[in-house]
Amino acid sequence: MRQMLRTGAAWTALGLAGSAALAPAATAQEANLVINDEIEIVTRAPAPEHMEYMSEVVSGWEYRSPETQALQMDDFENPGMIGVDNARADFETAMGPDGQSCASCHDSPEALEGVRAVYPKWDEAKGEVQTLEMQVNECVTERAGAEPWDYTGDRMTEMVALISSVSRGMPVDVAIDGPAQETWEKGKEIYYTRYGQLELACANCHEDNYDNMIRADHLSQGQINGFPTYRLKNGALNAVHDRFKGCVRDTRAETFAPGSPEFVALELYVASRGNGLSVEGPSVRN
């Protein structure tokens, strides 16, 4: 009943023609995602304990067409891997006054295996939750003494895609307790807050109506385990905060800025909703 009421409210808010707007879609495709015939990806997992209204979490990969799904199953076909290759070269690029590169400290990208799975993460020294982008910029500015990279710029997104690619197959496992809890609570509040002229919360689409069609779009659970994501829509790797921005904009609201404390909190909360799914980035979506 709770869900019925919410859904009803969402329709009213959208001002769309009743049930035609949110019709049930073909159920998400149950198939196995294995990348390069070797990396097994968990695309369905029991919902983490903190989620009150859902029993299972599902990767966005399952909601895409077989053609789009296939693109992610082979690195040669995955256009996001071009960005990963660029970042691999960038990993060795000297920055700042002392000519330091990522490789000066981290040897190879493979040394960062497992990092993606636990971010965003509490940073004791900074006293705040840091996203992977913030951590990269901390390295770039404080360690290498270079100018910070644009938070959602190509260079940053490609680097995050590289760091993500070496953790593919590992379960997402962000910590939500201890010092991170306050930020997590804030993120949760944002997730359930209705924004914009359409008065839509993240939950209205991605919790109450996932697997339904919102006009021509098949709604997923809005999981972020596959970010950065190569979208066929714009033919580029997309950073998670850019995606958040797109969603909030679609509610006809003023959005938070990428890298803002609000989006950092939201990223931590949404990432925690995918605890148990595999790291997939760079994934391919439409």
Place this chain on the structure above:
Amino acid sequence: MAENVTPRVRVPKEAAAGEVITIKTLISHPMESGQRKDKEGNLIPRSIINRFTCTFNGETVIDVAMEPAISTNPYFEFQAKVPESGTFTFTWIDDDGSTYEDTKEIAVA
């Protein structure tokens, strides 16, 4: 001069004599069509790869004339019959005169 141009090729390492194999190639390149304008309204000059060839032991397998409508990071997938062990040579020719080349060995059992 286009930046970050990297050819990528996938060819099976071995095949039976006379077998038809599938070859996949991709090259990262902006393929600027010459039709677009920048923020100031100036035409962005055309910069594309205008020809792609593949040879096997010196014999032409495929030779493609490429046009501005082809999208960024052009991808070609095609098939070839392999009579003997040898080398596939892939060549991409840029508008600016540069050529990008990759080679792959294949062993016929």
